Amino acid sequence: SAVISQKPSRDICQRGTSLTIQCQVDSQVTMMFWYRQQPGQSLTLIATANQGSEATYESGFVIDKFPISRPNLTFSTLTVSNMSPEDSSIYLCSVGLLSGNTIYFGEGSWLTVV
Amino acid sequence: AQSVTQLDSHVSVSEGTPVLLRCNYSSSYSPSLFWYVQHPNKGLQLLLKYTSAATLVKGINGFEAEFKKSETSFHLTKPSAHMSDAAEYFCVVSVKGSSNTGKLIFGQGTTLQVKP
Numbered sequence: 001s002a003v004i005s006q007k008p009s010r011d012i013c014q015r016g017t018s019l020t021i022q023c024q025v026d027s028q029v030t031m032m033f034w035y036r037q038q039p040g041q042s043l044t045l046i047a048t049a050n051q052g053s054e055a056t057y058e059s060g061f062v063i064d065k066f067p068i069s070r071p072n073l074t075f076s077t078l079t080v081s082n083m084s085p086e087d088s089s090i091y092l093c094s095v096g097l098l099s100g101n102t103i104y105f106g107e108g109s110w111l112t113v114v
Numbered sequence: 115a116q117s118v119t120q121l122d123s124h125v126s127v128s129e130g131t132p133v134l135l136r137c138n139y140s141s142s143y144s145p146s147l148f149w150y151v152q153h154p155n156k157g158l159q160l161l162l163k164y165t166s167a168a169t170l171v172k173g174i175n176g177f178e179a180e181f182k183k184s185e186t187s188f189h190l191t192k193p194s195a196h197m198s199d200a201a202e203y204f205c206v207v208s209v210k211g212s213s214n215t216g217k218l219i220f221g222q223g224t225t226l227q228v229k230p
Contacts, residue, residue: 033217043220102160103148103218
């Protein structure tokens with residue numbers, strides 16, 4: 001299994017500012033992903049965080065708005081840039097292990113933009 | 115392309131009665147399917163997963179799901195609901211990528227209400 005720590009767990013942000021969310025895993029994992037869950041909605045994949053290279057973004061998400069880093073196999077960051085109230089969401093980090101074919105999720109970072 | 119459809123956005127049961135949460139999937143190859151639960155103001159917890167082994171999958175907290183290829187279904191059941199089961203449930207399919215663990219596609223979720 002994998003234990004995932006996300007920081008911050010919650011934050012209230014001013015519009016126009018940027019916030020970086022950190023995701024730390026307690027073991028080396030192959031795949032890391034970032035998801036968004038808007039209020040009352042399901043989860044949508046933002047991007048795959050690739051170790052040592054640029055993230056792979058899903059349709060509707062761009063690097064300028066959601067820059068992602070993954071400097072090693074256990075750590076990744078997601079930045080939400082130039083925030084607006086529409087960015088108020090839960091942002092979740094998830095990781096995949098080759099063994100067991102299971103995806104694990106962090107507790108999420110609950111962002112409110114005012 | 116893979117997709118999942120949760121047939122009920124809201125299910126209400128009485129405590130002690132059976133639970134059935136319905137999910138249909140679409141996949142061009144043998145899928146990996148999951149059920150996750152999200153309690154209010156909590157993160158996601160894996161209930162169970164299907165990865166082409168036994169078609170009847172047993173999970174945590176008394177939940178189980180049966181993979182039916184002929185019906186493209188993966189319904190979640192529990193014989194007797196408990197108040198603590200009240201939560202949001204997501205049916206999820208894994209998109210196969212270059213590794214065995216791929217991206218996930220989430221259904222829209224089913225809110226389970228348990229009445230005393």
